[in-house]
Amino acid sequence: MSSRFRFPHVQMPPEATALRKEVREFLAEEIANGGFVPMADCWASAMSAEFSRKVGQRGWLGMTWDKKYGGHGRTFLERYVVTEEMLAAGAPVMAHWVADRQSGPQLIKNAKPEIRDAIIPRIVSGDCFCAIGMSEPNTGSDLASVATKAEKVEGGWKVNGTKLWSTGAHGCDYMITLLRTSPLDTSARHQGLSQFIIDLKAPGVDIRGIADIGGQVHFNETNFEDVFVPDDYVLGEVGGGWNMVVGELALERSGPERFLSTFIVLQEAMRLLVNNPTEQTKEVLGQVVAKIKTLRRMSLGIAGLLQEGASPEMEAALVKDMSTNFERELLEKLRKVLPQNILATSEGLLPGLLRDGILRVPSSTLRGGTNEVLKGMIARQLGMR
Amino acid sequence: MTETDTIIFDTANRIFDDLSTPEVINAAEEGEWPKALWQAIEESGLNLTWVPEANGGIGASLLDGFAVIKAAGAAALPVPLAETLMAGWLLSKAGLEVSSEPATVGLGEVQYVNGVLNGTINAVPGGRSAKQLVVVCKDGNDWLVAQVATDQCQIAAHNSLAGEPFDSMTLSDVTPVQSGVLTGGMDADSVQAMGALIRCVQAAGALSAALELTIEYSMERVQFGRPIGKFQALQHSVAAFAGEVAAINAAADAAAEALSRADGVVDHEAWVEIATAKTRLEEAVNTGAAVAHQVHGAMGFTYEHRLHHLTRRLWSWRDEYGNETVWAKRLGEEVLSWGADELWPKITAVSNA
Ligand SMILES: Cc1cc2nc3c(=O)[nH]c(=O)nc-3n(C[C@H](O)[C@H](O)[C@H](O)COP(=O)(O)OP(=O)(O)OC[C@H]3O[C@@H](n4cnc5c(N)ncnc54)[C@H](O)[C@@H]3O)c2cc1C
Numbered sequence: 001m002s003s004r005f006r007f008p009h010v011q012m013p014p015e016a017t018a019l020r021k022e023v024r025e026f027l028a029e030e031i032a033n034g035g036f037v038p039m040a041d042c043w044a045s046a047m048s049a050e051f052s053r054k055v056g057q058r059g060w061l062g063m064t065w066d067k068k069y070g071g072h073g074r075t076f077l078e079r080y081v082v083t084e085e086m087l088a089a090g091a092p093v094m095a096h097w098v099a100d101r102q103s104g105p106q107l108i109k110n111a112k113p114e115i116r117d118a119i120i121p122r123i124v125s126g127d128c129f130c131a132i133g134m135s136e137p138n139t140g141s142d143l144a145s146v147a148t149k150a151e152k153v154e155g156g157w158k159v160n161g162t163k164l165w166s167t168g169a170h171g172c173d174y175m176i177t178l179l180r181t182s183p184l185d186t187s188a189r190h191q192g193l194s195q196f197i198i199d200l201k202a203p204g205v206d207i208r209g210i211a212d213i214g215g216q217v218h219f220n221e222t223n224f225e226d227v228f229v230p231d232d233y234v235l236g237e238v239g240g241g242w243n244m245v246v247g248e249l250a251l252e253r254s255g256p257e258r259f260l261s262t263f264i265v266l267q268e269a270m271r272l273l274v275n276n277p278t279e280q281t282k283e284v285l286g287q288v289v290a291k292i293k294t295l296r297r298m299s300l301g302i303a304g305l306l307q308e309g310a311s312p313e314m315e316a317a318l319v320k321d322m323s324t325n326f327e328r329e330l331l332e333k334l335r336k337v338l339p340q341n342i343l344a345t346s347e348g349l350l351p352g353l354l355r356d357g358i359l360r361v362p363s364s365t366l367r368g369g370t371n372e373v374l375k376g377m378i379a380r381q382l383g384m385r
Numbered sequence: 386m387t388e389t390d391t392i393i394f395d396t397a398n399r400i401f402d403d404l405s406t407p408e409v410i411n412a413a414e415e416g417e418w419p420k421a422l423w424q425a426i427e428e429s430g431l432n433l434t435w436v437p438e439a440n441g442g443i444g445a446s447l448l449d450g451f452a453v454i455k456a457a458g459a460a461a462l463p464v465p466l467a468e469t470l471m472a473g474w475l476l477s478k479a480g481l482e483v484s485s486e487p488a489t490v491g492l493g494e495v496q497y498v499n500g501v502l503n504g505t506i507n508a509v510p511g512g513r514s515a516k517q518l519v520v521v522c523k524d525g526n527d528w529l530v531a532q533v534a535t536d537q538c539q540i541a542a543h544n545s546l547a548g549e550p551f552d553s554m555t556l557s558d559v560t561p562v563q564s565g566v567l568t569g570g571m572d573a574d575s576v577q578a579m580g581a582l583i584r585c586v587q588a589a590g591a592l593s594a595a596l597e598l599t600i601e602y603s604m605e606r607v608q609f610g611r612p613i614g615k616f617q618a619l620q621h622s623v624a625a626f627a628g629e630v631a632a633i634n635a636a637a638d639a640a641a642e643a644l645s646r647a648d649g650v651v652d653h654e655a656w657v658e659i660a661t662a663k664t665r666l667e668e669a670v671n672t673g674a675a676v677a678h679q680v681h682g683a684m685g686f687t688y689e690h691r692l693h694h695l696t697r698r699l700w701s702w703r704d705e706y707g708n709e710t711v712w713a714k715r716l717g718e719e720v721l722s723w724g725a726d727e728l729w730p731k732i733t734a735v736s737n738a
Contacts, residue, residue, distance in 0.1 A: 005631055009638070020733065088729045263729075270725035277721055285720045286713030290664035293732060294636045301635070322628045378627055379620035382600050 007301030038090030056126020458587030465511030512552030
């Protein structure tokens with residue numbers, strides 16, 4: 001087993017304890033001041049530029065990035081502490097989430113120096129947000145099939161097509177966009193793709209919100225009509241987009257948001273459940289906490305791999321698959337032990353959190369790669385494909 | 386692992402590979418004691434893994450002992466090595482001598498009055514193959530650890546799902562060979578927790594081994610002109626199995642590490658980690674054993690195929706020392722005692738992690 005997947009045991013550095021305390025105090029203060037109301041699935045549904053700026057001011061964005069680019073040069077484990085604390089509290093982290101998690105590292109690695117130096121410090125201060133432009137109307141799991149294209153023109157590229165489901169694009173500055181830069185060659189589908197940094201304020205960009213099953217607008221359709229992108233805004237080599245996307249997906253899948261999206265619902269449910277708990281309540285709480293603790297241990301192992309400089313694609317796929325199933329299971333188990341008709345009440349945070357949790361959770365096993373796609377990756381790692 | 390640790394671990398694996406063969410395991414189920422296997426274990430000192438060198442043992446760390454136990458689980462070892470290590474751990478926690486004979490631990494209602502032991506203990510793993518039985522009973526305000534020779538007990542033979550001894554052992558006015566007070570603030574529940582941890586570690590090993598067998602078989606067996614492992618339906622089942630294997634290994638390792646941090650005492654933190662692992666074990670076993678059998682088809686349902694050496698043990702271990710319902714409720718009570726506001730702080734408070 002150990003040779004197939006590796007989850008190193010992680011030792012939290014001493015400074016992480018002090019940092020955790022700091023983050024907790026900050027969050028408690030924000031809640032007390034009415035800075036935010038805890039939300040389920042906060043990293044994908046609670047956007048607050050103001051909150052993100054405060055997080056940036058604290059030095060909690062771009063934490064692992066090299067200081068010479070404007071980052072804070074801290075460890076992945078310290079970043080893990082900050083992100084897991086924010087998630088557990090249901091804080092409105094959506095605005096900066098993507099930029100801090102994957103776009104920033106992508107820019108540092110692959111953007112032209114002038115562009116990198118212009119954007120990274122603004123991400124770090126919480127003043128610049130990014131969206132992911134991978135999916136399209138006819139491109140979901142089969143990402144290599146993207147059809148939105150960039151054609152070479154004088155001094156840059158002309159982009160036409162549609163990106164779909166881009167979370168938070170309506171509040172973002174840039175979209176890191178996967179585009180076709182040469183026609184599809186069916187014998188080499190992963191070639192001819194390139195990543196671009198597209199300024200979402202540029203002429204020809206049209207962003208329209210899409211309501212989800214709860215009627216809320218968190219993701220978007222983005223149309224590009226003859227949008228001009230200067231040469232400098234190409235990431236890395238033209239045609240080298242596929243490998244970049246694969247690296248980015250490893251980051252996208254690797255974090256604690258994959259098992260903590262519904263944690264706040266459990267925390268708030270506990271306020272009710274502590275009164276005259278039934279045997280079933282005890283059993284359910286034992287089961288879900290056992291799973292959370294186990295997933296967290298594996299998730300920390302991935303942070304450990306990132307700290308070693310590894311790209312833990314396979315481990316991230318394995319943990320994301322289990323974690324997202326757990327997010328749903330948690331809600332299914334909780335509703336069995338909560339009072340009937342709890343959703344028809346409005347006392348405290350719980351009814352709203354539970355409603356949002358149930359209505360958001362079908363997306364957990366889709367976004368960032370469906371569980372079927374992830375299982376395919378796991379099977380490949382097992383030598384079955 | 387240090388160099389000595391690697392040596393212990395490699396030695397264990399070599400002995401298990403050579404001498405815990407399917408034939409030996411089947412013969413053991415028929416009642417034939419695997420003499421060569423135990424002898425090799427004794428000669429290498431694996432049975433005294435946790436005993437300090439000064440007392441004639443190997444003096445390996447707790448974690449190395451657990452690595453041996455995991456390997457024993459993977460090998461479906463048909464001798465009570467894990468039980469012997471547990472008995473040794475218990476004796477040493479009461480400041481007693483540890484012998485090299487096969488031993489086991491009995492948890493149940495035993496009275497200690499006027500220097501003799503009375504009572505019946507059910508479902509003793511390894512029972513009749515052990516020479517020594519270590520029991521835990523109340524002595525006034527103390528918890529007493531007492532060792533008795535199994536030939537002093539009346540034994541009603543039963544078998545576990547794995548076909549291993551799972552006996553009822555009755556003690557009538559038996560004088561212990563030695564006895565001492567359990568230290569570290571531990572009680573009978575702590576000893577049960579240690580048993581639960583050992584089962585989780587064995588199961589983590591056995592599930593890893595069953596996964597390997599399953600992957601191998603899926604690539605060998607051909608139907609519809611290709612290896613069955615090429616079918617997506619099976620790939621997805623096996624991927625889920627791999628996730629469970631990773632999870633139970635993570636949970637069992639976390640518990641073993643917590644115990645090791647507490648110098649082998651089941652303190653509160655170790656207890657919580659053990660409760661987590663034993664609660665988590667059910668789904669790992671259920672998914673793992675089901676997928677393993679499904680992929681192996683009818684061949685894996687035969688006595689001749691060695692898969693059942695692992696799956697039958699797994700089905701037994703998930704019940705032993707408290708099944709998942711028992712442990713989930715205990716852990717749930719603990720979680721309720723934390724309350725909503727301490728839930729997250731407690732989850733993140735695990736030392737070192
Ligand atoms: C809330 C939310 C936010 C999102 N945010 C973003 C974003 O910011 N940026 C972005 O680019 N995308 C985003 N996505 C899109 C997401 O990445 C896609 O939903 C995902 O990749 C799946 O694509 P699809 O929805 O088109 O489903 P499809 O690929 O059409 O799949 C439908 C079903 O078929 C299954 N399937 C497909 N292929 C196979 C196969 N080979 N084997 C077995 N089963 C298969 C899938 O697993 C799934 O169950 C978001 C999605 C959601 C729900």
